[in-house]
Amino acid sequence: MKAIGADQPFALSEGNLFYEFDKDQPIPKNNELLIKVKAISVNPVDTKIRQTPIKNSPRILGFDAVGEVVAAGPETELFSVGDEVFYSGSPNYDGSNEQYQIMDERYVARKPDNLTYNEAVSLPLTGLTAYETLFDVFGISSNPDNNRDKTLLIINGAGGVGSIATQVAKEYGLRVVTTAGRNETKEWSEIMGADLVLNYKEDMQAQLKQQGIEQIDYIFCTFNTDLYYKKMIDLVKPRGHIATIVAFEEDQDLNLLKDKSITFTHEFMYTRALYDDDVIKYHRYLTDISNKAVGGAYRPTVTKVIDGLTADTLYEAHEKLESHSMIGKLVINMEDK
Amino acid sequence: MKAIGADQPFALSEGNLFYEFDKDQPIPKNNELLIKVKAISVNPVDTKIRQTPIKNSPRILGFDAVGEVVAAGPETELFSVGDEVFYSGSPNYDGSNEQYQIMDERYVARKPDNLTYNEAVSLPLTGLTAYETLFDVFGISSNPDNNRDKTLLIINGAGGVGSIATQVAKEYGLRVVTTAGRNETKEWSEIMGADLVLNYKEDMQAQLKQQGIEQIDYIFCTFNTDLYYKKMIDLVKPRGHIATIVAFEEDQDLNLLKDKSITFTHEFMYTRALYDDDVIKYHRYLTDISNKAVGGAYRPTVTKVIDGLTADTLYEAHEKLESHSMIGKLVINMEDK
Known part of the structure; x- marks a missing residue:
């Protein structure tokens, strides 16, 4: 063969x-x-x-x-x-x-x-990554009705993981905000089901406010975590949860998580495989x-x-x-x- | 006055x-x-x-x-x-x-x-810190019977927070392991209810194995987070959760969390006060x-x-x-x- x-x-x-x-x-x-x-x-x-x-x-x-x-x-x-x-x-x-x-x-x-x-x-790979991040990391409910007051922000909504994560999150009741920088990625993310697509080249906090979204419960980073680390900390709610699947290039200041008591997870889809765990x-x-x-x-x-x-x-x-x-x-x- | x-x-x-x-x-x-x-x-x-x-x-x-x-x-x-x-x-x-x-x-x-x-x-302060870390951060159950198969490691069991966190965790059904370096701190931590006190000056992984403890679900750091950052990552289970209340002196490598998909929280007891949140x-x-x-x-x-x-x-x-x-x-x- x-x-x-x-x-x-x-x-x-x-x-x-x-x-x-x-x-x-x-x-x-x-x-x-x-x-x-x-x-x-x-x-x-x-x-x-x-x-x-x-x-x-x-x-x-x-x-x-x-x-x-x-x-x-x-x-x-x-x-x-x-x-x-x-x-x-x-x-x-x-x-x-x-x-x-x-x-x-x-x-x-x-x-x-x-x-x-x-x-x-x-x-498969993107779907599993989305499921682990939503259910194992963020701990959302498998009953969509329990998730309806929660908002998820996905960094890079039009990527492989962002595209399916948007659909899974919508199917399980979350409100989904994504980021995109071009017309065609914005349109694609909307087709995937995003309720709101932010232009990451402009002030994201202002765009959220303009749409009446006051609180981001979960942020899922699928692109350049170093670039978005501080932005995500600014955007997430107190006691909110940030997850990434993209390794960092540089060391980071974990004290930035303190004021809001933020939780951070580095999700890796092969942890279960590596540790023969569940x-x-x-x-x-x-x-x-x-x-x-x-x-x-x-x-x-x-x-x-x-x-x-x-x-x-x-x-x-x-x-x-x-x-x-x-x-x-x-x-x-x-x-x- | x-x-x-x-x-x-x-x-x-x-x-x-x-x-x-x-x-x-x-x-x-x-x-x-x-x-x-x-x-x-x-x-x-x-x-x-x-x-x-x-x-x-x-x-x-x-x-x-x-x-x-x-x-x-x-x-x-x-x-x-x-x-x-x-x-x-x-x-x-x-x-x-x-x-x-x-x-x-x-x-x-x-x-x-x-x-x-x-x-x-x-x-009050130490008790609130322990409650927030156990219930809001680790999300343990308020029913002790649901927590009996979970193990918490507290870094510095004899400190102010460690002393009450040990008691709260025991009251709510967890198995509690702590660290201490002197006879009098070890004894105090045992009085507070620790099931096992590790000598942090020696190989902690080996001491856990010797006692048949194979899995640490949660680690609560109440002392020098920089010093314990990598040790905690080694000790916690895959998809485990680490929390600290002690600010870092240095930037850290968040990629170390990846292999085990570890979750990290910087708990701060005044987040609710600062953000008028709950x-x-x-x-x-x-x-x-x-x-x-x-x-x-x-x-x-x-x-x-x-x-x-x-x-x-x-x-x-x-x-x-x-x-x-x-x-x-x-x-x-x-x-x-």
Whole structure:
């Protein structure tokens, strides 16, 4: 079987160090599934990990996949051969940039059957990140009626995570404010369901006041946390909660949190995987995402599809991600449907 | 009436810039009470504010008092003349280092009637800090049975806040681990109810393992947050929560929170006062503290009493606090009982 990997970390300016190679098709053990990958999506985390040291080369990236179960380990309970599934995967396994991928079934859920492969694969990593941030970090209620008096601000509403986080937060009853800087990102964020889109190039506090929004309960930063750290502290309510998924470039002054007794979380979607901590929650969250997509509450966030996975198309995808011009999600299609 | 104040910030090495002065006895307005102060306690926050710029001099410090209501504003609903009360107060009012103090009744609760003035005044500021950290920050349940599988680590168990936080956490069902470095602080922390006292001079992770404690859910730092920042990140569980009440000296690397998706809060007991946000909660928490003291669940934490409030005794109290040798709380008595 075919896989795309690299033997050393690289910047795109060094040229394309991805290459295609042959790999033995793996055999699922225990509760693992072997999945024939039909489409993948590329996330900012791929471009970041691409530049970090490699322990076992070639390293295969890829944190989103949709595909069909073609073999199942002896202890699998949730899925059978023939099931169509989607998942974000785990740093404990090779990534999805390959024809067949092994995955622990607790990381997997049924693909929404009303969506194409390209549509479905836009949802797992970003959806899981949104669910963890809303439910585990902010602790919002699973009953939307309990969340109706709460307001969430999402920094970068038109990004991959922002696009699905907006939909999830709206589905669970929150009022959602997002930020955008261009007409097309503003419009996209409104399509995703944002109640209000702030222009981050102008005074955000003033724009909130103008719309009669006096209190921001939660802020979810999905872009350049250093740049927004102080702004978020200014905007959040006393005893409010800020979360980020974007690592800092610089040390920060934590005393700025004191006056308002602010809570800050650095959310990381693979904490459960790294610490083998309540891993089944990936399956449960993805199942809710799948059900809600089938019911029409969540729409896919794919805006760009590249045909066929090769070293060249993967490099092209990484280039596109690093240009910071993406709205929604980029997908690489491996089999039409 | 007599008050102790200062006209400029000062370090103790500059000598004693506190002085006694006469002040008109204030008249309570709205929902304010005029309270004849019977005892005060001195907290680390007094020593810190003493060194900060003064807007209106003389500045009167003091964030804990017990006393008798001698006059009540026309809109008071909770208290009447003759009531004995205790409170930590508010940065919006002159402090308790004076004979009569004005206080908004929402900051006040009934003094536990089984305690002396000296005993009662050891509880408000530290008790409120413990309640806010446990209930508002960590979000523990008010039903102790729901907290029995959770472990709290308190850095500096024998300090003023650590002493009452240990008792509150135990009363509400948590398992409590504390840190101490001397025999007498270890013994004191055990008297306060700690299930396990770690020697912070040795490997804390190893001591926890030895006692079969595998998971720390919450860490409450009441001493030198810079020193403990990385240690706390190592000790807390994945998706655990760290809180501090001690301001940092240096900027910190927030990316260290990422791997475990750790949540961090800078708790500040006067956020509600500063932002006029749910202020009645001070009354409610203090009332619970009072009731639980009457019921015998909380014991006072006073270990040192200085007789009579003068510029000299106040300076002496600040000296004692800054020596970092205090166990429990220091009280200045103004009227025997």
